[in-house]
Amino acid sequence: MTYRDVASKQALAWAVVAIGARMPVAMAPLALVFLTRERPGGYSLGAALAAAYVIGEIAGAPFLGTRMRPHRARPQLAVGLAGGATGFAGLAAFPHAHPAILAAFAALAGAAPSAAPGGLRALLTAMVPKRAVAQALSAESMLTFGIWSLTPAAVTGLALGVAPRIPLLLAAALMASSVAGLWMLPAGWAADEADRDGESMARILSRAWPAYVTGAAGLSLLALAELVLPALLEQRGTGVGWAGPLLTGLSLGSAAGAFLYGLRDWPGRLRTRSVLLLCAMSACVALVALIPALAWMAAALVLAGVLQAGAMLTRNLSLREILPPSALAAGYSVMYAAVGAGYAATGSLAGALLHFVAPSTAILAGVGLTLLLTAVGALGESRRTASVVSAGERSASRGDKGVVESPAGPGPERAPICSGSDTERRL
Structure with a gap:
């Protein structure tokens, strides 16, 4: 059980997609502040847009995540990431729009791709051996923290050195590239809906x-x-x-x-x-x-x-x-x-x-x-x-009571397990 179990070409492709999907998330709050700071009341507006972005994430993640289907996760992830790229592009294209329009773009940028972190994590853990799940999650965390370490300096440099809208344009481009990268990864992961027991x-x-x-x-x-x-x-x-x-x-x-x-x-x-x-x-x-x-x-x-x-x-x-x-x-x-x-x-x-x-x-x-x-x-x-x-x-107790022993010894065996039962599916 080492990090060698995680290292593979497919895992490297996953990391490239994850960077494109997650760096815009790390960039968003600070980039929104820089986008509006030169307007009257710019800092307050930037904080309000950042709040709209976070609210979009909080509302969208459970709503979209619960509707993701393991076997066909790719199209759902692609639609969400494309929606996020659209939101970031709208913010960069119309920086002087009415605050309500900017808030709508910010909420879209936060909500649309909000199920992507969970979906990508489930995809990663399905790509590695079970013994290496902890290492896969550790590698994912290292990647995430590395992104958050570099992003503030990158956003500040681009916003002040080039133009305030550039960080958001970069965020849109990165998220759009992650959509294309999804086709380098499996379409989903194996999960039997029967494991939910109805x-x-x-x-x-x-x-x-x-x-x-x-x-x-x-x-x-x-x-x-x-x-x-x-x-x-x-x-x-x-x-x-x-x-x-x-x-x-x-x-x-x-x-x-x-x-x-x-x-x-x-x-x-x-x-x-x-x-x-x-x-x-x-x-x-x-x-x-x-x-x-x-x-x-x-x-x-x-x-x-x-x-x-x-x-x-x-x-x-x-x-x-x-x-x-x-x-x-x-x-x-x-x-x-x-x-x-x-x-x-x-x-x-x-x-x-x-x-x-x-x-x-x-x-x-x-x-x-x-x-x-x-x-x-x-x-x-x-x-x-x-x-x-x-x-x-309690279940074990009920099972014990259900077995009737004959004077000669234990009772007859239970009926054979039918093909396709839960026991056979878990082997």
């Missing part, structure tokens, strides 16, 4: 709600680090320009953490690992609020990034334990919406608190919210596991 998709996905809560908790810490860090530096008399390098360190730490996580099997249950990682990450972010020295702040953020990668990977692996294969893409999409909602909620809380308390206090309040979400998710997972074990025991 349950509705909504009911199946609802079983994984503890994982969604812990996912929201993990990204809420990222929101604190990104949104409150400049104000915290200003509070301490440190140059606000240090926010960029510090956040780059956070992203690089996450990339390193994803690599380290995939090197070996880790002891303990996934839910235990997730809780420990989130608590340790919360402690690191709390230290950022409490430690005045810039060097120690940087060290705490790098360590928080390492822990964040592990927390993200454990929750994705937890989804694979809870959900059947036919619901994985939908589950990843709902997770995508949940973490976006956690980011938005914590960012809004921190922003509101900044009007009344110091930035360090706002960070600590956000850490408290994260720990509360972590506790709720852990409690829900514990109860879910207990109910599954109890149901299994």
Whole structure:
């Protein structure tokens, strides 16, 4: 079980498609701010457009993800990514349009491709051997964190050095190229709809709600680090320009953490690992609020990034334990919406608190919210596991009672299993 199991030409093609699909997502919020900053009230308008984009993602991911069919995912992914490219192109083509039109383009750019991250993740894990799923998810995380590390500098350089619309044009071109790249990949992944046992998709996905809560908790810490860090530096008399390098360190730490996580099997249950990682990450972010020295702040953020990668990977692996294969893409999409909602909620809380308390206090309040979400998710997972074990025991008990033994010994064998049964299909 090494990264060699993931390395292949098909995986390389997947990485190229993933870059085209995900870099525009990382570019969007900052690119929207630069697009409108020279208009009257430009920064406020840019923030509103970024909010419309995120709302589109949060609303679109569960709606589109639950409708994705594993065996024919390619056309659905292609339509979504093409819609996203259209939204980005519209923003770049009409930068001076009415705010309502720009908001509609931003919402389209966010909503249309919002099921692509989940679909591409399900496609990647289906392309590698089962023993290498953790390594595949680690490689995906390294790619994602690498994109987020490079994107802010690229957007800033293009917007200020060339033209404000150029980052959005680049985003449209990248997303359009990912549509063409889908035909280098399999059309979908194998998943038997019978593994749902007749349950509705909504009911199946609802079983994984503890994982969604812990996912929201993990990204809420990222929101604190990104949104409150400049104000915290200003509070301490440190140059606000240090926010960029510090956040780059956070992203690089996450990339390193994803690599380290995939090197070996880790002891303990996934839910235990997730809780420990989130608590340790919360402690690191709390230290950022409490430690005045810039060097120690940087060290705490790098360590928080390492822990964040592990927390993200454990929750994705937890989804694979809870959900059947036919619901994985939908589950990843709902997770995508949940973490976006956690980011938005914590960012809004921190922003509101900044009007009344110091930035360090706002960070600590956000850490408290994260720990509360972590506790709720852990409690829900514990109860879910207990109910599954109890149901299994009841089923076993009913099975024992159904076997009638004769005086000569055990009763007759059950009827032969018919061809095509669940047991045979799982072999």
